[in-house]
Amino acid sequence: MSEMRQVRLSGFGGQGIVLAGLLLGQAGVMEGKYVTGSNSYGAQARGSGCKSEIVFSDHPIHYPHLIIADILVAMSQGAYQTYDEEVKESGIILYDRGRVVPNMELNVKQLGVSATEISLKKLKNKQVANIVMLGALVETTGIVSPRAIRKAIALHIPKRFQALNLKAFHKGMELGKQINA
Amino acid sequence: MVRAMEKYIRTGVKATPFCPGCGHGILMNSILRALDELNMDMKKMLFVSGIGCAAWIPSPHFNGDTLHTLHGRALAFATGAKLYNPDLCVMVISGDGDLSSIGGNHLIHAARRNLDLKVVCANNMIYGMTGGQVASTTPKGFKSSTTGEGNPHRPFDLCKLVAAAGATYVARYSVTQPLALIQALKKAIRHVGFSFIEVLSPCPTQFGRRNLMDRPEEMIQDLLRRCISEEEAEGLAEKELSEKIITGEFEP
Amino acid sequence: MISRWIKSPFPKGVYYFSGNEAAAEGAIAAGCRFYAGYPITPSSEIMERMAVRLKEVGGIFIQMEDEIASISAIIGASWAGAKAMTATSGPGFSLMQESIGYAAFTETPCVIIDVQRAGPCTGQATRVGSGDIMQAKWGSHGDYQVIALSPWSVQEMYDLTLRGFNLSERYRVPTLVMSDEAIGHLRENLSIHSKVEIWDRKKKRGRPPFGTEEEGGVPPMPAFGEGERLLVTGSTHDAFGFRKTDDPEVHSRLVDRINQKILRNRTEITETEDYYLEDSERAMIAYGFTARTSLYVVHQLRKEGRKIGMLRLKTLWPFPEEAVTTLGKRVKKVIVPEMNLGQVAGEVKKFCACEVISLHQTNGEVIGPETIMEMLKKI
Structure with a gap:
């Protein structure tokens, strides 16, 4: 099942990890892929550890949970340290530069994305770091198409926040282009 | 049961199951008279009851739809039926233990929602069917099969309870006041919203014989003596008042 | 109907x-x-x-x-x-x-x-x-x-x-x-x-709502307000709903009927799915989420040439006893993985002639493929 790709988004509650996972999975379904998505978080709604795992395949997925990540996104140091060793050698880690100090000894491709910084400074809103990261993820991995993400944003984000989220997504894609170059 | 009320009685029903001296027969008659005076269509009447002697007042006797439910849950079942078919006139008839003890949570929430349910609570101040155990309505000091030395706890004032919870028609009468009771039942049926009538009904078998009122007429005499109106209660000394039961309309 | x-x-x-x-x-x-x-x-x-x-x-x-x-x-x-x-x-x-x-x-x-x-x-x-x-x-x-x-x-x-x-x-x-x-x-x-x-419930005016002569039959069900003057009670009742709380015959007939109307229609109600059972020597019986893990493991083991299959229970009650009995005659071992201490395994044992192994986990987590693989290795 080489066509299977497993993505783990991680951080803490309140960072929009679950929403980013929803958009990613929704985009996959819109492209005709088979997708499974599951989340886990602590009992409190804000602040505790949080992850969203999405599996993509061209065929029906038997075991729906992530077994080993092709892609890890870490939005916090805690999340990074918990999951950094559960990534395939051919995989990739995207971490939030400024929130995570990466372990350079890992034998995996790692890219720092200034998601929170861009969100705060360029978009004047700390709530869209997740979407900036999503943009970088889509640009650097091609896991789904940008068009599908835009459709997913139109479906799941309340109208009054759509422009902001689209802007954040495109900022993230730009960032992805730069760091991948 | 007088012949005039026969059309409200289900075919095949012969006698009521109540003990001699039980007040539930009078209450049954009063409910049917109220329905008759308002010319209610029994095909649109739904009678819901829980478990206990009073729950047998409508089931199987009344010739409309009847839903004899679980102990304490009559109001929850009634809520579902009324919400789905608002054309039904839904009357809940059950006892004090059923409605206010095991079903107490449903009672306050049904009152809070002010859904159009007509609740008739037959209060005999005891668990009759199960053998005379103390109830949440047994007055302090009275004896039951589980309080041989007298009930150590205070009873609920059911009318105050449901009024505080939001019921919009609230009244209390005794079966010794049948004319006033019928008038109240008619008002409750016409009222749109949660109506609650507490009806004091003697239980000589389980309550009377443990509390020096062995004979049915002694319980009737006791109710006649103790039930007074709010006006009559005014100016009574606290000690005197503590023995009395105030009847009348409390809401609106 | x-x-x-x-x-x-x-x-x-x-x-x-x-x-x-x-x-x-x-x-x-x-x-x-x-x-x-x-x-x-x-x-x-x-x-x-x-x-x-x-x-x-x-x-x-x-x-x-x-x-x-x-x-x-x-x-x-x-x-x-x-x-x-x-x-x-x-x-x-x-x-x-x-x-x-x-x-x-x-x-x-x-x-x-x-x-x-x-x-x-x-x-x-x-x-x-x-x-x-x-x-x-x-x-x-x-x-x-x-x-x-x-x-x-x-x-x-x-x-x-x-x-x-x-x-x-x-x-x-x-x-x-x-x-x-x-x-x-x-x-x-x-x-x-x-x-x-x-499917909708069937209605028939005037017919008893709690009785039928038909074996395994289901009586019609009117609604309140339709003029049927329904008598519904949770006490033992006859075909028209009259309470019969001390008639032994009415009670046993009613209890028998509400059980038989489901059990007699069991083949109509129960559904199962077979995976690779034609030539399997061992089989998993699984349901719910755990059947996803089990099927994943079965696929992996099939790639290695192991003769293992799976029976999935889509219906748990009434229990699909025919499918389980048939499987028990066909394979040597049945393995039942589940997120409890063997609730369905116990039921499987009632109907399987072969050895039944309960494979259970109650730690608040799903049973993953590795866990099942390891447990299978030990068998």
Whole structure:
């Protein structure tokens, strides 16, 4: 099942990890892929550890949970340290530069994305770091198409926040282009 | 049961199951008279009851739809039926233990929602069917099969309870006041919203014989003596008042 | 009694829904127009979606004061003519048991979704388990039957909730959809077709609503307000609903009938799926989420040339004993992985002639492929 790709988004509650996972999975379904998505978080709604795992395949997925990540996104140091060793050698880690100090000894491709910084400074809103990261993820991995993400944003984000989220997504894609170059 | 009320009685029903001296027969008659005076269509009447002697007042006797439910849950079942078919006139008839003890949570929430349910609570101040155990309505000091030395706890004032919870028609009468009771039942049926009538009904078998009122007429005499109106209660000394039961309309 | 095809109330398409959302949509498709519920993790999303959807389709939604009130309200609504549902999880499911017995004894169609979590007691509210399987069958007192289905995907949360309503209406029996946290919260592709097949309860004026001469038959069910002057009671009753609380014959006939109408129709009700069983020497019997893991493992082992297969139980109650018995004759070993201490394994042992191994885990986590692989190696 080489066509299977497993993505783990991680951080803490309140960072929009679950929403980013929803958009990613929704985009996959819109492209005709088979997708499974599951989340886990602590009992409190804000602040505790949080992850969203999405599996993509061209065929029906038997075991729906992530077994080993092709892609890890870490939005916090805690999340990074918990999951950094559960990534395939051919995989990739995207971490939030400024929130995570990466372990350079890992034998995996790692890219720092200034998601929170861009969100705060360029978009004047700390709530869209997740979407900036999503943009970088889509640009650097091609896991789904940008068009599908835009459709997913139109479906799941309340109208009054759509422009902001689209802007954040495109900022993230730009960032992805730069760091991948 | 007088012949005039026969059309409200289900075919095949012969006698009521109540003990001699039980007040539930009078209450049954009063409910049917109220329905008759308002010319209610029994095909649109739904009678819901829980478990206990009073729950047998409508089931199987009344010739409309009847839903004899679980102990304490009559109001929850009634809520579902009324919400789905608002054309039904839904009357809940059950006892004090059923409605206010095991079903107490449903009672306050049904009152809070002010859904159009007509609740008739037959209060005999005891668990009759199960053998005379103390109830949440047994007055302090009275004896039951589980309080041989007298009930150590205070009873609920059911009318105050449901009024505080939001019921919009609230009244209390005794079966010794049948004319006033019928008038109240008619008002409750016409009222749109949660109506609650507490009806004091003697239980000589389980309550009377443990509390020096062995004979049915002694319980009737006791109710006649103790039930007074709010006006009559005014100016009574606290000690005197503590023995009395105030009847009348409390809401609106 | 026959089914009919209706236009799907939700537009045809492929969606990325959670299991809980899909269950709500399956209920709406089946014609559910009454929902009463009480919040409890991990089932609350079903109630939240029903609150929105019932408003859109002209149904009734109410949040009740507790789970006992919720199931009681849906039984009341069902007798008023509604297809009605509630959803809950372990602690709420425990509270509902007395009323489930009432629904079984009064032959009231209704659907209860139990999104199981790690019990007993409050346990781990956000974690998975499947410890309510035996409770689903035996939770209320006395001898009665229910139908219990076990979805393994988001698609089946939709399909089996829809089927649950159809079975409930056909057989006048409470139907339980025994989901779990992992399936309820999983998001996955959900295909909704343009048409759905639905069954409605049968009505016949003047006929007894609680009796039939037909073996395994289901009596007609009128609604309140139709002029039938119904007599519904949870006490022992005759064919017209009259209480007969000290007639031994009426009691045994009624208890027998409400059991037989399900058991005699078992082959019609139960569904199972076979995977690689033709030449298997060992087989897993699995249900719910764990069947996903099991199938994954079976595929891996088949690639290595191992002769292993799987029987999936889509219906848990009535128990698909014919399929299990047949399998027990065909293979040497049966392995039953589940997120409890062997509840279904015990049932499998009743019907399997071969060796039955219970493989269980109760730590609030799903059973992963590695766990099953390791356990299989030890056998």
